[in-house]
Amino acid sequence: MGFMNKFKDFVHKELGLHSGGRKVFAHYMVGLTLGQSPEQWKHDVVTAKEVGIDGFALNIGPSDPWTREQLDMAYQVTGEVGDFVLFISFDMAVGEWPVSQVIDLINRYKSSKAQMLVDGDPFVSTFEGPSWADNWNTVREETGGIFLVPDWSSIGPYGVGEKLDLIDGAFSWDAWPKAGCKRITTNEDKIYQECLRGKKYMMPVSPCFYTKLPQWNKNWYCSSESLWYDRWQQILEIKPDYVQIITWNDYGESSYICDTARAQIVPGAENYTLGYHHSALRAMLPYFIAAYKAGSPDVDLPGEETAVAWYRTTPVRAGPDGETQWGQGGCESAARGARDVISIVTLTTGAQQLTVHIGQRAWCFQTNPNSRASYFEVPFDTCTVGPVRVALGPKFVDGPSIVNECCHGEVIFNHVAIKV
Structure with a gap:
């Protein structure tokens, strides 16, 4: 040099x-x-x-x-x-x-x-x-x-x-x-x-x-x-x-x-x-x-254990698709490609219980004790709607409800995100 x-x-x-x-x-x-x-x-x-x-x-x-x-x-x-x-x-x-x-x-x-x-x-x-x-x-x-x-x-x-x-x-x-x-x-x-x-x-x-x-x-x-x-x-x-x-x-x-x-x-x-x-x-x-x-997933968590969830607030069958296509240049409806799920990532130092509620239904999971990050999906549809709650151990957060009504007359394919 x-x-x-x-x-x-x-x-x-x-x-x-x-x-x-x-x-x-x-x-x-x-x-x-x-x-x-x-x-x-x-x-x-x-x-x-x-x-x-x-x-x-x-x-x-x-x-x-x-x-x-x-x-x-x-x-x-x-x-x-x-x-x-x-x-x-x-x-x-x-x-x-x-x-x-x-x-x-x-x-x-x-x-x-x-x-x-x-x-x-x-x-x-x-x-x-x-x-x-x-x-x-x-x-x-x-x-x-x-x-x-x-x-x-x-x-x-x-x-x-x-x-x-x-x-x-x-x-x-x-x-x-x-x-x-x-x-x-x-x-x-x-x-x-x-x-x-x-x-x-x-x-x-x-x-x-x-x-x-x-x-x-x-x-x-x-x-x-x-x-x-x-x-x-x-x-x-x-x-x-x-x-x-x-x-x-x-x-x-x-x-x-x-x-x-x-x-x-x-x-x-x-x-x-x-x-x-x-x-x-x-x-x-x-x-x-x-x-x-x-260069490795085996690093300490920089902060507290947490869970992050994201989801659409209406099922894809709750209303018209707004002529939205599945992918740029696609020829199929976005409703065919979009999956009705709440997606959750947990960041933990060991095994933790994750609980997800949609209305009166609940799903329970355990995070991977050998990995900092774990990924989960919870399905919903027009029969599985209502208030959303995500809990990681004793901590929880309430998110926007999943509903069967499209507030603007058609399905919106954007997500909302919440953090425990």
């Missing part, structure tokens, strides 16, 4: 910006932050940091007039909080990016205390943009260097493998089961790792996907009953260089894990997001992030 590299490494360690080791980021939609306050940014940063998330990938488009103001605010607040990083994810699917604009934004924030750096270079990502790929060499020259880990999922891992001279790694957007599939596999992740030939791989994880925004021709649901658990188990298997949670706050696609911020909900998504809280899903993160970074 040359003198300048040693010096840069020393400086970034002293500033708290050294970027060695595995990291977990969450995808943050800056396009939803019109008029957002510093207090909201601080709340989001602190809340994410508390569960072990290392930083936000800031998704931005080229034309939102509030972008720079909000980025300035985000970088300033994050720098003040400390021990949390940011990097820009240029959304190449929403408009044309002038090269000069990309260069200007990278240069503007690359020296920020909050900027994610790798070997002294600012970490940069994208949502799509393979047709823009040849511009990145110019960006590197005009910024003094970047560490580029784009998402070019539209050309797949083999297509990405043909552009290794332009990138330092790759991020996959394939965090959900494909149309017609009820579970996700690691096949795509393994192909990415092979095609990258030792370059960094950022693996995606998401709790859910459901969108119904006719103005954007979007109306589909991806099977998500066991997804949040399955994907973290797969992360422990794959051991990627980085993990990105999709998303922190994309309400329109029901993939959020933040505390609900009403002002960020896109018009048209209110019916399936207001009252459908996902914040309880974060309770799994301290353990799974610690296990991922340690």
Whole structure:
């Protein structure tokens, strides 16, 4: 290592910006932050940091007039909080990016205390943009260097493998089961790792996907009953260089894990997001992030024993399917793919009793004494409805009832989440 590299490494360690080791980021939609306050940014940063998330990938488009103001605010607040990083994810699917604009934004924030750096270079990502790929060499020259880990999922891992001279790694957007599939596999992740030939791989994880925004021709649901658990188990298997949670706050696609911020909900998504809280899903993160970074599931629980449950509040036969398809590009109804179950993950240090109530019925389980994490499912249908209670040992929580009535005239495929 040359003198300048040693010096840069020393400086970034002293500033708290050294970027060695595995990291977990969450995808943050800056396009939803019109008029957002510093207090909201601080709340989001602190809340994410508390569960072990290392930083936000800031998704931005080229034309939102509030972008720079909000980025300035985000970088300033994050720098003040400390021990949390940011990097820009240029959304190449929403408009044309002038090269000069990309260069200007990278240069503007690359020296920020909050900027994610790798070997002294600012970490940069994208949502799509393979047709823009040849511009990145110019960006590197005009910024003094970047560490580029784009998402070019539209050309797949083999297509990405043909552009290794332009990138330092790759991020996959394939965090959900494909149309017609009820579970996700690691096949795509393994192909990415092979095609990258030792370059960094950022693996995606998401709790859910459901969108119904006719103005954007979007109306589909991806099977998500066991997804949040399955994907973290797969992360422990794959051991990627980085993990990105999709998303922190994309309400329109029901993939959020933040505390609900009403002002960020896109018009048209209110019916399936207001009252459908996902914040309880974060309770799994301290353990799974610690296990991922340690490279083993055999780590101590960072907090108390807990149970996290998520479920839809109506059976799929309780009303019309709203013409929602099963998976993007699917040709079957989401009602065929969605399973009527309460999904529960327990995090315990030994055998514990888990009890789940739906109305007058109860199910009892014992957690695996040889594993920190256990997964369970409790079925329901139009004859099994009523108040929901989940208990782990003597502790319990009451969740929203499962009912046969669709409050908006059709089945909503988003989940609610609760934590014991």
